[in-house]
Amino acid sequence: MTKVHFKQDSVETVTVMTQARLLDALLAREVPVKMFCGGKGLCATCHCYVVKHPENLTPITNQEALTLSILTGAKPNSRLACQAQLLGGDVEVELPKGLYIESVSELESLVGKRTDVPILHPVSGDVLILEGKIITRTLIMQLADVNFDISSVNSSKA
Numbered sequence: 001m002t003k004v005h006f007k008q009d010s011v012e013t014v015t016v017m018t019q020a021r022l023l024d025a026l027l028a029r030e031v032p033v034k035m036f037c038g039g040k041g042l043c044a045t046c047h048c049y050v051v052k053h054p055e056n057l058t059p060i061t062n063q064e065a066l067t068l069s070i071l072t073g074a075k076p077n078s079r080l081a082c083q084a085q086l087l088g089g090d091v092e093v094e095l096p097k098g099l100y101i102e103s104v105s106e107l108e109s110l111v112g113k114r115t116d117v118p119i120l121h122p123v124s125g126d127v128l129i130l131e132g133k134i135i136t137r138t139l140i141m142q143l144a145d146v147n148f149d150i151s152s153v154n155s156s157k158a
């Protein structure tokens, strides 16, 4: 078994099987990971920062490196949780602040509300709406041309 510590305001720990993916630890902690790409290393929705013991994870795959190369907010310690497998020994991770959406229509239910986290693109991680903004119909209309098609976004990366 391996312990994964989640650093936010405090540190929470979940225990998962060694050889499990870091994503499994996120899901065990009930982090609402959207897995837009189905866990293939093609989107941003499982992005996390490894703050302690990155050596306890499998190395970054080529696909993961490609995806991270275009991901807004990626840092040298970024990993895609679906691609990183736990090798044994504790790992500590931090999640980027924000809410990934899969389409603009997801915002409809939030019209008139102020977002307390940035609204993020599910593939590039781009901030679509800044933290603290009130979501309006005008704002939603301005996002109408945003491309959420994962295949076209990935082909433009190569």
Ligand code: FES
Pocket (backbone or CB within 6 Å): 034, 035, 036, 037, 038, 039, 040, 041, 042, 043, 044, 045, 046, 047, 080, 081, 082, 083
């Ligand atoms: S779920 Fe898409 S990259 Fe991990």
